[in-house]
Amino acid sequence: MKILTNAAIAATAISAVAFASLAVDAVLAQTKPDQSIVTKEQAPELKNSNVVTRYTGWKYQALYERVKKRAVLEEISEFLSPLKLKKKLIFETTSCGVVNAFYDPTDQTVHLCYEMLDWIENVAAVSPDKLKQSPDAPPRGLLPGVTRAEAIVGAIGGVALHETGHAVFDIQQIPRLGREEDAADMVAGFVMLQFGSEVARVMIKGMFNVTHNWQAETPNISVALLADSHSLALQRGFAILCLAYGKEPDTFKDLAQAWLPPARQPSCAREYRQAENAFRKTILPYVDQAQMKKVRQMQILRPDDSKL
């Protein structure tokens, strides 16, 4: 039951935040999101014929069934409905054998691994005193001030958004001057911030919490980590938090004070403007504005999300 609820939240996060935001007319219009809540059944025609979804895998049977029942991928499809994709994009939940999520450009498929969902639920979103911790390693689990619900929603939504970023870059042939992985993080962070302050705080807190856990999993910074195509976990966390602080300093002031070193803070407004400029010039041209208005009527966080 616990995981069922979590999966539902994950679904909500993935779908809602992620892909709806790819349109983000609101970003540019500087308007607040539509506050009216429309349930999934009420949602108007939200179909993207270029988005294909499928649930596979048997190892995590219970998780598989919950995710499928919750129609997580169908919601992703709805949220991507405003995006005029040049090719078919496949979303798949699957068992990967490792904690991961990835986009494969050879078949335009985003793979969301059950192992990753499981790790988030059972490590990153767990109170540290309930986890077996090595005394010599940085503690894993929830950071102070982050709820389990925020950790799950933010992490899964953030990961799904990140992979969607890769997919959109590839399929739409969007030029990237920055490194691919940081670029995908920036898409995720930018999108998280387009659905009002409440949603943004949940997503950013959850995403920062997961980067903290990734860092805790690899406390020794090796040459291989420095050479990796991803930035170091906390570098990623700081970059996303900085985007948020840059967009809404008042909303994120407490989080910045707690987690973001002062030396980084002055550049955050510029970093957010950079993301906004990139979105306007490279993704917005592919967004159907009328369809986006419909997507923005979808509910992002549901009442049950706060009861975990």
Place this chain on the structure above:
Amino acid sequence: MRTFQCVAAIAFGLSSSLLASIASAQDSDTLKALRDKSMIKVEYKAPTDKNLEPIYQRLKTRAVLERMQAFLSPLRLPQPLNIITAQCGGQIELPYQPDAPVTICYEYIALIEQAAPAGLGTVGQAIVTRDIALVGPFVQFTLRNVARHIIDMLELPVWGNAEDAADSLAAFIMLEVSPQVAQKTIFGTAYFFAKTGQSEKLDLAAIRPHIAQRYFNLLCIAVGSDLVRYSVFLPVDRQEGPVDLPKNRIGHCLQLAAPEHNEYNQIKYAFHQLIRDKHVDLPLLKQVRTIEWLADD
């Protein structure tokens, strides 16, 4: 022997051993014509620190900035971009300010000179002469800072870290001039990064990645552009060393199944889409590319 010019001249500014390679009068005329069309403005600011005076004098005498001005002449910008050399109050680099000139600190050049080997040095399996160790990081530093300013001046869309974007653009330009220039500047920069990276503290919140990360990013782009030429950085048939491109990164750099997705081709595509096709005078670029910028005499 119309070699050198810009980058070579930069080397002259840094190393007296290259004085023999002064460009001919004909070359000077060619460069002047390019400089006249350039939107880059240059200036040498005299240092107050007497220890930095020799660097200032060498750069000025050898017209290093004027050559960079010629090299960058194909760039079409909405307004002039200023490049200056200056004393930076003991800092090797000034914090980035969009409206400030591109500033090459004498302190940074002093650090390059200090890090360079007296004779021959190595970075992994690559052999680096003192001249290469001087020229490479200077060219990289100048180009990456020009790129950082151009990103803002042209309001280029940057997904990801803008500091990385500047590094990637610099690496791409270095690789595109000619294979010889590419190898010298990549090897020289790699040597400098490897040397100075050992002492740089890791600050995870800094906007600019650690120099070790920048080192591997540079190698990744280089290997993607020319696997054979830069294979010295790959641990093939030998144990992986600390300055080799690790196995976990090599796959991303090559993307053998789909090379169009490797990091070199990614920055190449972005450069063409966002800069070359819109902000470069192509006939002038063709002219610049006929000049052999860093040849051995």
